[in-house]
Amino acid sequence: GENVEQHPSTLSVQEGDSAVIKCTYSDSASNYFPWYKQELGKRPQLIIDIRSNVGEKKDQRIAVTLNKTAKHFSLHITETQPEDSAVYFCAGPLGDDKIIFGKGTRLHILP
Amino acid sequence: DAGVTQSPTHLIKTRGQQVTLRCSPISGHKSVSWYQQVLGQGPQFIFQYYEKEERGRGNFPDRFSARQFPNYSSELNVNALLLGDSALYLCASSETFYEQYFGPGTRLTVT
Numbered sequence: 696g697e698n699v700e701q702h703p704s705t706l707s708v709q710e711g712d713s714a715v716i717k718c719t720y721s722d723s724a725s726n727y728f729p730w731y732k733q734e735l736g737k738r739p740q741l742i743i744d745i746r747s748n749v750g751e752k753k754d755q756r757i758a759v760t761l762n763k764t765a766k767h768f769s770l771h772i773t774e775t776q777p778e779d780s781a782v783y784f785c786a787g788p789l790g791d792d793k794i795i796f797g798k799g800t801r802l803h804i805l806p
Numbered sequence: 807d808a809g810v811t812q813s814p815t816h817l818i819k820t821r822g823q824q825v826t827l828r829c830s831p832i833s834g835h836k837s838v839s840w841y842q843q844v845l846g847q848g849p850q851f852i853f854q855y856y857e858k859e860e861r862g863r864g865n866f867p868d869r870f871s872a873r874q875f876p877n878y879s880s881e882l883n884v885n886a887l888l889l890g891d892s893a894l895y896l897c898a899s900s901e902t903f904y905e906q907y908f909g910p911g912t913r914l915t916v917t
Contacts, residue, residue: 727904738896738908739849784848791903792862794839796848 699787701797708775709805716800718785719767728768729794730759731784739784743770772802780804808833810899810909818915819887827882827912831899837861838880839906840872841896849896855880856903884914892916 701718708714720728729744745752745759745768752759758771772779785797811830819825831838837856841849854862855874874880878899884891892915898906 729905731908738910741905741907744905786848788903790862792854793851793864794906795851796841799846799848 699785699795699797701785701800703800704798705801705803707803707805710775710777712775714770714772714775714779714802716770716783716785716802717767718769718787718797719765720787721766722787722789723766725787725789727788728759728761729786730757730770731786731796732781733784733799734781775804777804777806810897810907812895812897812909812912814912815910816913816915818917820917821887821889823887823916824883824885825887825914827884827895827897827914829880829882829897829899829909831878831880831897832907835899835901835907836878837900837903837906838874838878839898839900840880840882841898841908842866843894843896843911845893852882854903861903887916889916 699720726747730742731739732742733739743754743757743759745761756773761768782799782801784799786794789795813828839854840852843849851864852866853872858874869885872882894911894913896911897909900906
């Protein structure tokens, strides 16, 4: 199928703790996996992406890991802060002409 | 350096009418993709254009059409509007296909 499945749909973590969001994909030819952050009323913002030739990529408190064998990839946010509260979307290409988005994870950072 | 721009910001139309949405990509980007985002869901792929040619089409009816101009700006047209077409329409630009950057969107309300 064409699905990119994302879990969980909602995630609440204590400020300072880590958050992990997971996605699975079905197209074994997929080779690019972006993550977007969307705050209320704003546009989706590309926060990190990974190509299939690497297993992990980090950018400060954000990291993405990729397991091509299992066809899943994950977003890791460490030392969470209030401004990390948002909806996060994973995505993956289907062929070379369309990108399919997951349904999103609403992340709540609790004080 | 200007980001992706879209116009108009908001639009209210009546069922059966037609609408045209506009997008200007980041300078140097040759690819424009269009997405529909319904409240609470991830962006749904509608079209991708690259170098003025349609490269991809999502599962949307023929009432939806688009084109890309020589300056790489793009228009999305929707004919015979239905209530269900009410959504945020997002345009994303990229150099080729990956690393898509979104515009602020056009919120369409059909009454």
